[in-house]
Amino acid sequence: MEKARELIVVADPDENVQSGFLRLFGGHFKVVCFSESDEALKFLKQNTATAIVFSCYNLPGRGGIAFLRACESVAPQAARVMLTRETSAEAVKRALNEGRAFMFLEKPCKPADLVSAVETAMAHHTQLSKDRALLERTLAGSVKLLIDMLALFHPDAFRRTGTVRKQALKLAGALGMKKTWELEMAVMLSPLGEALLPQQILARYRAARSLSEQERTVLERSPAQTRDLLKNIPQLEKVAEHLYLSARGFDGSGFPKDGPAGKEIPLVSRIVRLLTDLWYASPESGPDAAAFEALTINHRKYDPELLQVARSVLMDDVPQERQSKIAECYIRSLRPGDVLVDDALSESSHELVLSRGHLLTPTTIRRLIQFHQTAGVRQPIRVERHEVKEEDLVGTV
Template sequence: MDNTTDLIVVADSDESVHAGFKRLFGEHLTVVCFSDSENALQFLKQNHGVAVVFSCYNLPRLGGTAFLRAVETVAPQAARVMLTKETSAEAIKKALNEGHVFLFLEKPCMPKDLAGAVEMALAHHKQIAKDRLLLERTLAGSVKLLIDMMNLFHPEAFRRTGTVRKQALKLARLLKIEKTWELEMAVMLSPLGEALLPKQILARYRAARSLTEQERDILNRSPAQTRDLLKNIPQLETVAEYLYLSARGFDGSGFPKEGPKGEELPMIPRIIKLLTDLWYASPETGPDAAAFEALTINRRKYDPKILELAKAALMDEVPEEKNKQIAECYIRSLQPGDILIDDALTENSRELVLSRGHMLTPTTIRRLEHFHHTVGVRQPVRVERHMVVDPEEVQADVV
């Protein structure tokens, strides 16, 4: 077996099993062992790079089958293997049907058989990870296309996504969130329910005018509309649930009336709640002291750690000039990867065509050209032009 950095977890009450795994694989793999399900699950929740999970059948606390079923939720890309003396048809059936195990091995297991099982499980894990990455890229491209299409009809609702996405990724780095795909999807899709609301309600809300109880109820239920739209799309079920909770305060206020609060509230809804409210409180130039003061007045609604991080990292943010320049372009000179500094408006009516902070793609450039040919677009357009642009990001709408 070649040296790798793969991480395997062994959950077994037998200390001799722990010693055997470390003796056989300790030089080639990172092996972490636990004697019960609770400590093993806690480790898995904090370490998302686990490749293989082994469990005995009679594992203390949850039992092996229930433990592996829980592993499928917290570490879905890890291959699950049952290693046990139990060989009854009932035990095998439960392991396969309920624990969704990849392999079922009988104790005692010969070293060569165990080594072969580890090789197969690692290969299975790598194939799952590869398939997941491909699916995420395809789905991200589809979501980007959906957002561009929605922008045609509801530019006001989606104008914040470019700015909030950058801020969310910055906070994710500070919070040491390694996997940001679900966070990015949640940010991009967060205005979806809002875009389906009556425009008069949105206009009154944005102008800080009073709303009737019925209008406020309709506004508060927009996260539920988003969840209902997304929950049936494969791989977006979790994102849909995050968005459903994105209007709920850290203190339990907001929508829905019943649900998790405090540390039980997932991290992604906490981030979206804070950054959405910050965007509405901020001037066109970005977050400032007054915007954070407005959030501080209602500080109980926000995770205090995220609020302090955001204040330190985002207030009066001055973009780095390295590797980018400010350009005033006519539409024919725009390039994929350019980022709008100002809102793109129609020439006479000054209706919003594309919001500031939007990274241009071939689709959005064609949209600007179409609007210019039909109703006219104010030119020149000020953009932030990076000298080096990630081609995957700007071509994300090509599926």
């Protein structure tokens, strides 16, 4: 398989500039050229991992300064370089301050200088990517801790995150998504809006029962509340927007009423919407033909291509890479790494304590023990237990 090459985007209407970039760097990098800003931005939105963006100062469309500034939000890890004949102090100042350019190069630029600039910009992109990866791992750990805590107080709302996350990653692989961090965060945080809703409203909505005007108003505000809670957290701004639009139907139905439709809805939002509804349509054992048939009845709400891919990859018979077995355990014999097959319920009232699909940790096992000591937990508990090699147990407690 051919190794993926770093992507360089050139936005300049000068054909000599475009041919020069292709000649100098086409053998080592993937170079894509555009003559105006809008098409370049549209491309960048679909290729957010772009390494370097070159732009001329007087770029047709929105202009080079505004174009580079827009690139910062759609491809934040790309090194942005201004390449222009404008050499005034004012032009340089605007490129660096307003366009947030990493580098300013004067036309005409010697090939050696351009090669040196690409090497420097590529090193800058590499460092940005490493910093972003570290930040994402740190933030993901914090979100996971937050979800575990919220699941203790709102188990009904957060019961699906473990199962849906696995489905989302499988679906992302089939779609060729290279970056899944935003998707994973969106799935994990997607029940946040439900946790804020009164249970009677949520139950009536999920059962497709009629809602009063007041109840519908409360329901309509839920996506905005989720977005407002998350948008002020650094690096979660896009996740907040994805969740805000995840209640939007592919046909333009749903919330928000003035939102986008069709492919204009972000892919992450479309996936979250599809998998959330699939969860509620599925039995305890997971998605089946009847669940997909239920979604097909309201097929206009879902991306048809996405629905087809989901049906294909989530109902295949390919065995898991790691074999597992189902074990019936009493609480004292649960192990970290076990995955709940069924909901853990209280012994008397059948209240949800911990949801199916939850990956057990020492913390959650202690939670089950404590709950059992006070209120009682129905036992035995069925778990999916992966085979663990003897050497993997060394150093564990």
